[in-house]
């Protein structure tokens with residue numbers, strides 16, 4: 001016959017064993033999650049602090065004049081929208097410093113097959129992908145030429161309290177479909193770089 005103390009010891013051992021297995025399982029699950037969870041501090045998917053806006057405008061006067069600012073780390077063009085519109089229209093650019101809502105970050109990966117979109121084409125102030133000729137206006141919106149199905153994709157842009165411009169590449173915002181444009185420059189829609 002089993003005495004009460006033997007049963008208690010067995011029960012205790014079972015519990016210790018159960019707790020050990022439970023802890024091991026937790027450790028395994030936790031380790032797996034930690035391994036799988038993205039911890040992105042650089043490369044696409046990260047958040048990039050570009051510069052304080054006044055410093056950026058001073059360091060890149062062309063950006064103040066409407067030209068895209070190429071920010072390589074985020075593979076993006078930062079666009080100063082009011083100044084860019086004026087530049088593409090051929091107006092004298094006298095835009096005040098942009099606010100957060102005036103900034104757009106265009107991903108340089110072409111939405112057709114992923115080639116890198118080159119710098120702005122000087123002659124028509126448009127972007128033209130060299131791979132298959134897809135053409136975009138200065139805001140990255142798709143024009144007639146080329147097979148890309150939509151405008152250049154974008155990333156969210158924020159301006160922090162101290163004026164630092166931040167590009168958040170954690171989410172890709174798809175460009176508008178071909179033909180949907182918010183801005184028309186003076187050139188025919190089917191014209192690319194010359």
Ligand code: FES
Pocket residue numbers: 110111112113114115129130131132133134146147148
């Ligand atoms: S990859 Fe740009 S047009 Fe084909």
